[in-house]
Amino acid sequence: MENASVNFQKLFESVPGLYLVLSPDLKIVAVSNAYAQATMTKREELIGKNLFNAFPDNPDEIGATGTSNLRASLKRVLEFRKLDIMAVQKYDIRRPESEGGGFEVRYWSPTNSPVFADDGSVALIIHSVKDVTQAQSQTIQYEQIKDDFRNNLENYHHLVETISDYAILFLDPTGKIASWNPGAERIKGYSAKEIIGQHFSIFYSKEDQESKRPDKELVVAREKGRYEEEGWRIKKNGDKFWASVIITPTRDSEGRILGYSKITRDITEKRKHEEALQQKTRELATLNEELEAFSFSVSHDLRAPLRGIDGFCQALLEDYSEKLDDQGKTYLEYVRQGTQKMGRLIDDLLNLSRYSRREMNMTTINLSKMAKDMIARIEREEPNEKRDVTIQPDMQTKGDEGLISAALENLVRNAWKFTKKSSQPKIEIGAEKQEGKNVFYVRDNGAGFDMKYYDKLFGVFQRLHSESEYEGTGVGLATVRRIINRHGGKIWATSQVGQGTTFWFSLP
Numbered sequence: 455m456e457n458a459s460v461n462f463q464k465l466f467e468s469v470p471g472l473y474l475v476l477s478p479d480l481k482i483v484a485v486s487n488a489y490a491q492a493t494m495t496k497r498e499e500l501i502g503k504n505l506f507n508a509f510p511d512n513p514d515e516i517g518a519t520g521t522s523n524l525r526a527s528l529k530r531v532l533e534f535r536k537l538d539i540m541a542v543q544k545y546d547i548r549r550p551e552s553e554g555g556g557f558e559v560r561y562w563s564p565t566n567s568p569v570f571a572d573d574g575s576v577a578l579i580i581h582s583v584k585d586v587t588q589a590q591s592q593t594i595q596y597e598q599i600k601d602d603f604r605n606n607l608e609n610y611h612h613l614v615e616t617i618s619d620y621a622i623l624f625l626d627p628t629g630k631i632a633s634w635n636p637g638a639e640r641i642k643g644y645s646a647k648e649i650i651g652q653h654f655s656i657f658y659s660k661e662d663q664e665s666k667r668p669d670k671e672l673v674v675a676r677e678k679g680r681y682e683e684e685g686w687r688i689k690k691n692g693d694k695f696w697a698s699v700i701i702t703p704t705r706d707s708e709g710r711i712l713g714y715s716k717i718t719r720d721i722t723e724k725r726k727h728e729e730a731l732q733q734k735t736r737e738l739a740t741l742n743e744e745l746e747a748f749s750f751s752v753s754h755d756l757r758a759p760l761r762g763i764d765g766f767c768q769a770l771l772e773d774y775s776e777k778l779d780d781q782g783k784t785y786l787e788y789v790r791q792g793t794q795k796m797g798r799l800i801d802d803l804l805n806l807s808r809y810s811r812r813e814m815n816m817t818t819i820n821l822s823k824m825a826k827d828m829i830a831r832i833e834r835e836e837p838n839e840k841r842d843v844t845i846q847p848d849m850q851t852k853g854d855e856g857l858i859s860a861a862l863e864n865l866v867r868n869a870w871k872f873t874k875k876s877s878q879p880k881i882e883i884g885a886e887k888q889e890g891k892n893v894f895y896v897r898d899n900g901a902g903f904d905m906k907y908y909d910k911l912f913g914v915f916q917r918l919h920s921e922s923e924y925e926g927t928g929v930g931l932a933t934v935r936r937i938i939n940r941h942g943g944k945i946w947a948t949s950q951v952g953q954g955t956t957f958w959f960s961l962p
C-alpha cells in the first residue's frame with residue numbers, strides 16, 4: 455500500500471493541470487508540478503501550509519476581492535459538499551529575485567471540488583485552476599476598444615450636432631435621409647422631423663428630378679468613391695441657393711454599400727462675390743482696350759501737332775531771328791521747352807501704360823552687369839558729369855529682363871540726377887539679406903527728401919522737389935513701383951534731407 459501511495463503521489467505531481475489538494479482545515483496536502491511552476495514556488499515549501507499563508511512574500515497574491523471569493527468558495531464546498539466553480543480571478547504572482555522579481559499578472563478560473571471519506575464527510579478538497587490570461591486579456595482589450603469606439607462615436611455625434619455652417623446628413627442606400635444636423639436645418643429650412651425618411655432629391659429643381667440627376671450623383675459616388683460639385687439647390691421655402699456638395703459612400707468590410715454621407719455648404723455669397731469680380735474683370739478689360747486706343751491716339755495724334763509747334767518755333771528762330779527782338783526769341787524758346795516737356799511726358803505715360811500691360815518673360819538676370827552697362831551709357835551721355843559709383847558684383851535675380859532694366863534705370867538716373875549738387879557725389883548699387891531674402895538697393899548721397907512726404911513718393915505726377923531744381927515728369931518712380939508690383943515684389947525708400955536716399959526693392 456505504501457508503494458501504491460508513493461506512486462499515486464508521483465502521478466499526481468506530474469499531471470499537466472494546475473492542482474492543489476487541501477485538507478478540510480485548508481492545509482496543502484499535495485501540489486502538482488504545474489501549479490508550483492505557475493505560482494513560481496517550490497512544492498516542498500507549500501505542503502503542510504495553510505493555503506492563505508503559503509505565499510508569505512505576497513500574502514495578497516490574488517487581491518483582496520479574490521481572497522474573499524476564494525474563502526467563500528471553499529466554505530461552500532465544506533458546507534454544501536459539492537463542486538464550486540468560481541468566476542475568473544486576477545492573480546498577482548511574485549517572481550523570484552533570480553528571475554528579476556516583480557509581479558506577473560495572471561487570470562485564472564478556479565474550481566473547488568470535494569473528495570468524500572467513507573462516512574460521507576469531506577476528506578479532501580481538490581483546488582484546480584485553468585489559466586485564462588490570454589482570453590481575459592483579449593476580453594479586456596475588446597472592452598477597451600468598445601469603450602473607445604463608443605466615446606469616439608459620441609464625440610463625432612456631438613461635433614456634427616454643433617456644426618451650423620455645414621449641412622451634414624446620412625442617406626440610406628436608396629438615397630433616403632437617415633440623419634439631420636442643425637446645420638442642415640439652418641441651411642435648408644427643414645426640421646429633422648419633417649425631412650428624415652424623405653428622398654434627398656427634394657432639394658433639387660423639378661428639372662433635375664425629372665432627369666434623375668440625384669440618382670446619377672449616387673452612381674458616380676458609388677463608382678468613383680466621391681461625388682463633388684457646385685450647383686443650385688432648393689430650400690423648404692422654395693428659395694434657391696448655390697451649394698457646394700460632397701457625397702461619399704460608406705461600405706461594410708465586404709464592400710457592400712451601407713449608405714452615403716452628404717455634406718452641403720451654402721456658398722451663395724461667395725458666388726455673388728465671384729460674379730462681381732468677373733464683372734469687374736470684364737470692365738477692366740474694356741477699360742484696358744480703351745486705354746490702348748487712347749495710348750495709340752496720344753502716340754500718333756498728339757505727337758504730330760507737338761512736333762509741328764516745335765518745328766515752326768525753331769524755323770522762326772532760324773529764319774526770322776533778325777526780325778525778332780530778344781524778348782520774342784525768349785518767348786519762342788519757352789514754347790519749344792513746353793512742347794519738348796510735353797513730348798517727354800507723353801513718352802513716360804506711354805511707357806507706364808506699356809509696362810503695366812506687356813507680357814512678362816521670366817529669366818535669370820545679372821543685375822551687376824545690367825547696372826554697369828547703365829552707368830557706362832549715362833557717362834557717355836553726360837561726359838562732364840562724374841560720380842563715384844560702386845556696384846556689388848554677382849548680383850542675380852529672376853524677372854522680366856526688359857521690365858527690370860526699365861525699373862533699375864529709373865532708380866539709377868534718379869540717383870544721378872539728385873547728386874548733381876553734391877560736392878562728392880556717390881552712388882552705390884548692391885544687395886543684402888533681410889529676413890532670409892535678397893533685397894537690392896540703389897543708394898546716393900544727394901538731396902534726399904523729408905520722410906513726412908513719403909506717401910507721395912511713388913504717385914504719378916508727384917514731385918518732392920521743384921522742377922527748377924531737378925527736372926523730371928513725376929512718372930518715373932510710379933513706373934518703378936508698377937514694375938516691381940507686377941513681379942510680386944516690394945519697393946520702399948529711406949531718406950534724410952541733404953544726406954541722400956536709398957531705394958530698396960525685393961523680388962520673389
